[in-house]
Amino acid sequence: MRNALALVVVIVLAVLMMAGVSQLPPPGSPDGAVHRHVAAHYIDGGKEAAGAPNLVTAVLLNYRALDTYGEVVVIFAALIAVLAVGLAGHSRGPQRQPEELPVSPVVDLVVRLMAPFIALFALFMILEGHVLPGGGFQGGVVLGALMILLGLVLGPRRLRRMLPTPALFWTRAVALLAFALAAGAGLALAGWLFALPEQPWLRELIIVGLELAIGIGAALALVGFYLSLEADRHR
Amino acid sequence: MVILFAIGLYVVLTKQNLVKKIIGLNIMETAVFGLIVTSGMVTGGSPPLLGQGLEPPYASPIAHALVLTGIVVALSVTALALVLIIRVKAECGSIELDELLEPDE
Numbered sequence: 001m002r003n004a005l006a007l008v009v010v011i012v013l014a015v016l017m018m019a020g021v022s023q024l025p026p027p028g029s030p031d032g033a034v035h036r037h038v039a040a041h042y043i044d045g046g047k048e049a050a051g052a053p054n055l056v057t058a059v060l061l062n063y064r065a066l067d068t069y070g071e072v073v074v075i076f077a078a079l080i081a082v083l084a085v086g087l088a089g090h091s092r093g094p095q096r097q098p099e100e101l102p103v104s105p106v107v108d109l110v111v112r113l114m115a116p117f118i119a120l121f122a123l124f125m126i127l128e129g130h131v132l133p134g135g136g137f138q139g140g141v142v143l144g145a146l147m148i149l150l151g152l153v154l155g156p157r158r159l160r161r162m163l164p165t166p167a168l169f170w171t172r173a174v175a176l177l178a179f180a181l182a183a184g185a186g187l188a189l190a191g192w193l194f195a196l197p198e199q200p201w202l203r204e205l206i207i208v209g210l211e212l213a214i215g216i217g218a219a220l221a222l223v224g225f226y227l228s229l230e231a232d233r234h235r
Numbered sequence: 236m237v238i239l240f241a242i243g244l245y246v247v248l249t250k251q252n253l254v255k256k257i258i259g260l261n262i263m264e265t266a267v268f269g270l271i272v273t274s275g276m277v278t279g280g281s282p283p284l285l286g287q288g289l290e291p292p293y294a295s296p297i298a299h300a301l302v303l304t305g306i307v308v309a310l311s312v313t314a315l316a317l318v319l320i321i322r323v324k325a326e327c328g329s330i331e332l333d334e335l336l337e338p339d340e
Binding site for chain 2: 042056218
């Protein structure tokens with residue numbers, strides 16, 4: 001009964017949405033409404049004004065830097081919330097011995113071989129994110145996935161030993177702090193939030209620095225999610 | 236995209252398992268991202284990178300930036316939801332909604 005009602009509601013909503021979407025201009029034409037006004041202004045702004053040849057990074061870190069700040073705050077808040085749920089302190093039953101799943105030697109060898117290359121690729125994506133497609137979040141996610149993979153293969157204890165805990169406290173917040181610093185510096189020195197300096201090389205340097213901070217912050221957030229789940233499994 | 240969104244909504248509304256609801260939420264988010272990215276595309280256009288020898292017309296960079304932010308937010312929501320589900324299972328013993336909503340004896 002409930003399923004049938006849900007089906008009817010969903011079909012009605014789908015019909016309404018299709019009617020709405022079909023009124024949109026068909027995608028693909030270069031002078032549709034989405035490409036005029038703001039997007040054309042950003043594209044014509046050029047490399048110098050934007051500070052980065054990759055226009056998506058220019059939009060994310062220069063024109064719409066406040067949105068990216070909000071995004072960094074969201075991922076950091078999710079990390080805090082996950083840590084605050086406190087999975088490590090609750091057991092599902094009688095005390096279980098930490099069981100280490102035996103990892104096949106093939107998986108072990110392949111992951112160990114590939115890890116430096118994956119890390120190199122992640123770093124490349126972070127640092128070249130302002131020229132080629134890539135950027136802070138993409139590289140950070142690859143780096144975080146690499147660390148989770150290593151944690152699965154080497155065991156979470158090795159992973160925890162790789163990340164020194166006192167430094168972890170501050171490194172996790174580095175993305176947030178870097179953004180706050182950039183915003184504050186812009187406000188103090190030039191009068192408005194996130195103002196970037198005029199010289200193109202300094203502009204580019206600051207954008208690369210912000211990318212690096214975002215990358216490290218995203219990677220550590222992913223590792224934080226994984227380690228909190230691991231703590232629960234081994235309880 | 237609309238059909239994908241409708242499928243995701245149906246999953247969220249009808250499935251009893253909490254993890255399946257989160258999967259349905261992810262399907263809805265994917266549909267929205269797909270819609271935004273395709274709205275910014277240009278047939279035969281090039282990616283919005285200056286300086287790589289690509290010439291206009293460029294795909295709209297704003298659509299890509301929007302979706303990047305959206306994907307990160309979706310990831311954070313999914314991670315937090317999954318951790319909360321684990322906690323619910325630890326406290327209440329089950330992740331099926333009918334069992335959770337039964338009044339305690």
